[in-house]
Amino acid sequence: MLETIKNRRSNAYVLDKPLASKDLEQIIEAACWAPTHHKTQPWKFVVYEAEGRKKLTDLYVAAVEKQKDRLDAQTYKQRLEKARGAAYRAPVVIAVSCLVGRSELKNPPAWEDEAATAAAIQNMLLTAESLGIASYWRTGWFTELEDVRKAYGLEASDRIMGYIYLGYKDPDKPEPIRPTPKVSEKVEYVK
Ligand SMILES: Cc1cc2nc3c(=O)[nH]c(=O)nc-3n(C[C@H](O)[C@H](O)[C@H](O)COP(=O)(O)O)c2cc1C
Numbered sequence: 001m002l003e004t005i006k007n008r009r010s011n012a013y014v015l016d017k018p019l020a021s022k023d024l025e026q027i028i029e030a031a032c033w034a035p036t037h038h039k040t041q042p043w044k045f046v047v048y049e050a051e052g053r054k055k056l057t058d059l060y061v062a063a064v065e066k067q068k069d070r071l072d073a074q075t076y077k078q079r080l081e082k083a084r085g086a087a088y089r090a091p092v093v094i095a096v097s098c099l100v101g102r103s104e105l106k107n108p109p110a111w112e113d114e115a116a117t118a119a120a121i122q123n124m125l126l127t128a129e130s131l132g133i134a135s136y137w138r139t140g141w142f143t144e145l146e147d148v149r150k151a152y153g154l155e156a157s158d159r160i161m162g163y164i165y166l167g168y169k170d171p172d173k174p175e176p177i178r179p180t181p182k183v184s185e186k187v188e189y190v191k
Pocket of ligand 1: 010137
């Protein structure tokens with residue numbers, strides 16, 4: 001497990017090789033085993049693969065076009081360009097949302113549902129790594145687009161936690177170097 005944790009990098013993927021369904025299913029299954037306070041399991045996944053990525057592209061583009069009057073010309077142009085290409089940066093893109101306060105029994109504070117969903121995402125990234133699949137967790141303004149939120153049926157308190165890009169590792173792309181963390185600076189042991 002520690003080796004898998006250490007080896008996971010946000011990295012590039014083979015673009016023209018779809019993910020096998022069994023691999024994708026394992027990744028989603030792993031997400032659903034994350035710890036969750038009051039067992040709310042607040043996550044929701046929308047998986048875009050193959051031609052499905054056009055649907056995500058259309059969503060992005062329409063949402064950015066709606067912002068035209070609110071953005072300066074250069075930002076609008078940049079966003080539109082990014083919106084058109086973003087979903088094609090990997091064979092699979094998974095939108096991960098956190099639905100807050102939906103339990104009919106007891107709900108934790110919103111941050112705990114978000115923390116649980118982040119744990120679910122880490123389960124996905126590590127399972128991907130164990131299957132030879134590169135992953136990339138991305139957020140930014142894509143997670144704030146109101147029309148995209150609406151398309152997922154999100155309410156004001158819900159959050160898009162990010163888009164997880166997945167694809168088999170590209171053997172020609174070296175893993176990015178990550179400096180060894182200074183663990184001792186991050187911990188205090190009390191005995
Ligand atoms: C909550 C979260 C949001 C992130 N959003 C982005 C993003 O929008 N764009 C990006 O390039 N990387 C994003 N990343 C990935 C980080 O840049 C990456 O994890 C970091 O550089 C460490 O590299 P590693 O994942 O290879 O260890 C995000 C990571 C997290 C945890």
